[in-house]
Amino acid sequence: MSAVAHRAARPNGWWGMAIFVATEATLFGTLVGSYFFLRFSTPHWPPFGIRPPEIAVPLILTGVLVATSVLLQKALGSAREGRRSAAWLLILVAVVVQAGYFAMQIRLFENDLARFSPTGSAYGSIYFTLLGAHHAHVVLGILLEGWLLWRLAGGLNRYRLVALQSIVLYWHAVNVLALVVVGTQLSANA
Amino acid sequence: MAVGIELEPAGRQRAERLGRLWQARPGLLGWLTTVDHKRIGLLYFFTTLVFFAAGGVEALLIRTQLAQPNEKVVSPGTYDQLFTVHGVTMIFLFIIPMTIGAFGNYLVPLMIGARDMAFPRLNALSFWLFVGSGIFIYTGLFIGAGPDAGWFNYVPLADRTFSPGMAIDFYALGLIFNGIASTASALNFIVTIFKGRAPGMSLNRMPLFCFAMLAVSGALIFALPALTTDCVFLELDRKLGFHFFDTALGGSSLLWQHLFWLFGHPEVYIIVLPAFGIATSIIPTFAKRKMVAFPLVALAELLVAFIGFGVWAHHMFSTGLATTTLIFFAAASMMVVIPSTIQVFAWCFTVMMGRPQFKAPLLFIGGFIAFFVLGGLSGIMFAAIPFDQQVTDTYFVVAHFHFIIFGAAVFPVLGGMYYWFPKVTGRLYHERAAQVSFWLTFAGTALTFFPMHIVGLLGMTRRVYTYSSGLGFGIYNLLETVGSFVLAAGLLLILGNLVWSLRRGPQAGPDPFGGATLEWAIPSPPPEYNFAVIPTVTSAYPNWDLDDRHEDVRKLNRGEWVLDSGHETPASSVRDGVLAEILDMPSESPWPVTLAVCVAVVFTMLLTSHFYVAGLAGLAAAFALIAWHSQEPEEV
Amino acid sequence: MLLAVLALAGCGSNRVNSLQPHSHAARQIDSLWWWMLGGSAVGFGVIAVLLLLGWTRRHREQLPFGGGDRAATALVVGLGIAVPLVVLTLLFVWADVFVVKSTAAPKPGSTRLEVDVVGEQWWWDVRYPASGVVTANEIHIPVGVPVRLVVTTRDVIHSFWVPELNRKIDTIPGRRNAIELLADRPGRYLGQCAEFCGLQHAHMQFLVYADPPAVFRAWLAGQARKAAKPTANLARAGERVFLREPCAACHTIAGTSADARVGPDLTHLASRSSLAANTIPNTHDSLADWIGDPNHAKPGAKMPRLDLKPADLRALVAYLETLR
Ligand code: HEA
Ligand code: HEA
C-alpha cells in the first residue's frame, strides 16, 4: 500500500487550518460589520474630541507585516525541497520582523489609549476591540512560529512540513486581515 | 460482512490483528482519553440525553406554572430562569450536540467508510469542551444565578444596569465556551467528509446524511462567529464598561439583535438539517428504494444552509426598521422555503413509490414530515410582514418553533435512535412498544403545541409567568399542559424500550433493515477499527451493491486494503474520492481532556473577574497543546 | 383541529383577540390570516394525502397514478419549486407590498392627534404633547380618528401591542418608533407589553379607550386641569402624608409640590380604572393593598414598600381617591 507515498491532494492539516481561517475571517467580518453599523448609526464619527487615526505610520507598519508573507512562502518552498536550515532562517527573520511590528503596535496602542479610552464611547470600544483582536492573532502567529522553529530544529519530517504549510496559510490570512483592519480604522478619516 | 462469501482463516486472522491494534484502553481512563469516534459519539449521546431531561423538566415546570391562570408554582424570577435555561439547554446543550455530536460522530465515519474522524483528538476536545460549557451554564442555575433574559438575551435588559449579578455572564461566557466546542467539531466534520471518504466515493455518491452534516458544519463555521462577537461585546460592556450597546455613548441596542439573529437564523437550519439527513437515511431503507431526485435533495440541503444567512431580520420585524429593509428580508424568507418544499416532496414520493414498511423509524419520519409542514407553513406566514408584526412575541411563535423543532428536529432523532439502536448495541428494539411510543409522542406533541397557535392569536404573549383568568386562555393552556405530560410519557417509553432491549432484545445481526449505507456492511456493534477492509464504493447506495461488498471479503482473505501496519486510515481527494495517502492515526490521549479543563478554568476566572488567573490558565492550556503535539504520527 | 381554529372567529367580546379587528389595519391583517390559513390547509392537505397514499397503497414501484422516477422528479420540481414560487409570489405581493402600507406608521404631523407613550419597567407613561396632559397605563383616543402614537423607552425594550387595533411596535432605546392607533368602534381595548422586559413583563398591560369625540374632548380637558385641593379632613391629612413621605420623590401630582417623574403621574389617578399597569382594579381595597406593599400584587415592582402607619395609609388612600 505504500505506492501512494507522494501527495495527490492537500493534507488534512492544511484543510483544518483553511477552515479555521474561514471562521476567523468571519469573526473579523462581524467586527468590521459592527464598526460600520455603529458608524452609520452615529452622527459624529469619531465623536467630538477624538482625532481620527493617523494614516502614514499604521500603513507603513502594515506593509512591513504583509511583507513577511513573502518570507514565509519562501520558507515553505525551501522546506518542500528539503532545505531545512534555509527554511529555519527564513522563518526566524519573519518572526523577528513580526515581533518588531508587534512592539511598534503596542507603542501606538498605548499612545491611542492616552488620547481616548474604550470606555469613553462606542467608537473607542470598537476601535480598541478591533485592534486588540488583530494583535491577538499576531501574537498567536508568533507563538506558532516559535513552536515551529523549535520543532524544526530537531529535523524535518512530513508532519512538520504540514505544520509549516498550515502556519504559512494562517499568516497569509492574518496579513490580509491586517489590511482589512487598518483600512477600517483609517476609514474614519473619510 | 455480506453473506455468501466465506471468510477464510487468513482473513479472520487479519481482522483479529486489527482488533488488537485498535483495541481501546479499558476502564474509566479509557473513556477519559478515548479518541474513537464511536465512543465519543456515545459520550455525546448520554450527556445530551441528560441535558434533554433537564430541559424537559424545566419545560414541564413551565407548563405546570401555566396550567391555570394566576398559579404560583414558581416565582416570577424562577420562571424567567426556567424558560431561558430551557431554551439555551434545548438548543445548545441538547439538539445540536445530539444531532451533530452524537449522531454525526457515530455515523459519519461509518457512512463514508473511514476508521475515524480526520482529527480524532480534536474530536475528543470538542466533547470535553461541550461538557464543560454545559456544566458552566448549569452552575449558574444551581447557584440561583441562571440566565434570565431569554435565550436571545436582548440588551439593554442584559446590560449590567438592568441585570447586575452573574446570571448574564453565565450566559455570555457559556455560549462563547460552547461555541469553541461547536466550531472545533464543525471543522472536524468538514475535513473528515472532504478527506476521509472511501476510495470511489465521489461527492455525488456521498450519502445524503453526510451532505446534511457538511451543510450544517459549514453553517456553523460561518454563523458562530457572529454569536461569539456579540457575546464578547456584551462581556466587554458588562465587565470593563465598554459601550457597544449603550445608546447614550454612540452604541446601539439593535447591534445586539442583528448579530444575534445573523447567527440565530442559520442556527435554526443547523438544528433541522441533521434531521433532514436522518430522514433521508431512514426513508430509502424502509421504502426499499432509492431516493427520488437525489441531486435536487443534496443541492437543497446545501442551499438551505446558504440562504439561511440572508433572512435574519425577519426576527426583527417589529423593531421599526425601514420598510424597504423589511421587505428585502421578507422576500429572502420566502426564498428559503423552496429547498424545504423540494425535500418534502422528494420524501413523500420516495415513500409512495416504494414498498414502505411502516416500522417505528419510518413512523417517526412520517410524523416529522407532518409537523415540519405544519411548522413550515406558519413560518411562511411570518414572512408576511404585517401578520408577523401582529403575532410576533406571542404563543403563535412558540407554536411555530416547537412544531418545527420538536416535530421536525426531535422526531427524526427519536426515529434515528430506534433505527441505529441495533447497529450500536447489536440488539433489536421492541417494535410494538416502539410504535406505541410513536403514537404517544405524536399525540403529545400535537396536544402540547397546537393550542399554542390559538392562544397566541387570542393575544397571549410569550415569556409571561402567568395570565389573568378573564382572557379565555385557561382551557388552551390546560390542554397544552396535559399534552406535555403525555409527551413526557411517550419519551419515557422510548427510553424504557431502549434500556429493556439493551439486555433483552434479540440479536440484530449486521443489517436488520437492509440499509443502503456502509455502516450496515460491518458487524453490530461495529469493531473498533470499523472496517476490516477499506471498502471501495461505486454508487450512492454502497450496501446495496452486493458484488462490491463480496469483493471486500475476498480482499480481506487476500490481505488487500486491510491497512494493518498501525493505526491507519486512508485519505482521499476532495471531489472525486481518489485515494491520496495513508495516514497514521493517533490513539488514546490525555491531552484533550486536560486542555478542556484548562479552558474551563479560564472561563470560570473570567466569570469571577480574576483576569490574571485566567491568563495563567491560558498559559497552562498552551503547554497542554505543546504536549499534545509532541506525539507525532509515524511516517507511513 | 381546524374546527378549533374556526371556532376562534366567534370568540367572546371583552377580551384581547387579534382575530376581532376593530380598525382598518387590523382587519387587513385579519383577512391575510384567514387566506393564509386556507392556503395552508390546502398545502397540508396535499402532503397529508401523499403520506396517506404511501401508507395505504404499499407495494408499488410506480406513482399511484402511473409514471416512474422521471415523473416523480418532475413532480418534485413542479410541486416543490414551481407551485411554491407562484404561491409565495402572490403572498409576497399582497402582504409585503400592499398590506404593509395599510399598517405603516403615519407621517409626523399627518394626524390631528399625536400621543407619546414611554415604556418603563413595568408601566406606561402616556403624554399628549399638544395639550400637556400626562397620564399612565390608560390611553384615550377619539373613535374613528387616526392617531399617531410615538413609542420610546426610558429603560429596556418593550413592545406596544393592542391586538384588536393594530400590529405591535417595539420601544427601542434611542429611537422614536411610531404606529397608527385607530379604533372604528367605541370601546375598551386591552393592550400588553409584548417584548420580554424583566420580572413583571407579564403585568405590563394598558387600556385603550376609544371614546366618542365629545367624550374624548371632555376627558382631555379634565386631565389637563390641576388636582383639586382636597376638602375632607382625612384627605387633607393624606395630602400631607404624601408630601412628607417619599411618595413625592417619585410621583407627580400637578398642583402640589410633587413633580417627580420616576413613577406614574397621579394627578388624576382616581379617573383610571386599574392600577399598576392593569394588574389590579382601582378600588379602595386594592389601592390600599398596593401602597401597603406593591410587591404583593406585583412582585418586583419598582415602587418600594414604605411601611406606613395604618392611619397614614388610610389618609393617603382617601386623598388619592379624590384625584378625579
Ligand atoms: C428547526 C428550526 C426551525 C426551522 C426549520 C424554521 C423554519 C422556518 N422559519 Fe422559523 N423559527 C425557529 C425555528 C425554525 N424555523 C425558531 C426557534 C424561532 C423563534 C425564535 C425565538 O423568537 O425564540 C423561529 C421564528 C421564525 C420567525 C420570526 C417570528 C417572530 O419572532 O416574529 C420567522 C419569520 O419569518 C420564521 C420563518 C421561518 C420560515 C419561513 C421557515 C422555513 O424554512 C420553513 C420551510 C418549510 C416549509 C414551507 C414546509 C414545507 C411545506 C410544504 C411542502 C407545503 C407546500 C408549501 C407551499 C405551497 C408554500 N421563523
Ligand atoms: C430543541 C429545542 C426545544 C425543545 C425540544 C423544546 C421542548 C419543549 N418545550 Fe420549549 N422552548 C425552546 C426550545 C425547545 N423546547 C426555546 C428556544 C424556547 C424559547 C425560550 C425563550 O423564550 O427564551 C422555548 C420556550 C418554551 C415555552 C415558552 C415559555 C415562555 O415563553 O414563557 C414553553 C411553554 O410551554 C415550552 C414548552 C416546551 C415543552 C413542553 C417541551 C417538550 O417537548 C419537552 C419534552 C421533554 C421531556 C419531558 C424530557 C424527557 C426526557 C427524557 C425521556 C430523557 C430521560 C433521560 C434521562 C433520565 C437520562 N418551551
Ligand code: CUA
Ligand atoms: Cu415591557 Cu415587557
Ligand SMILES: [Cu+2]
Ligand atoms: Cu429565522
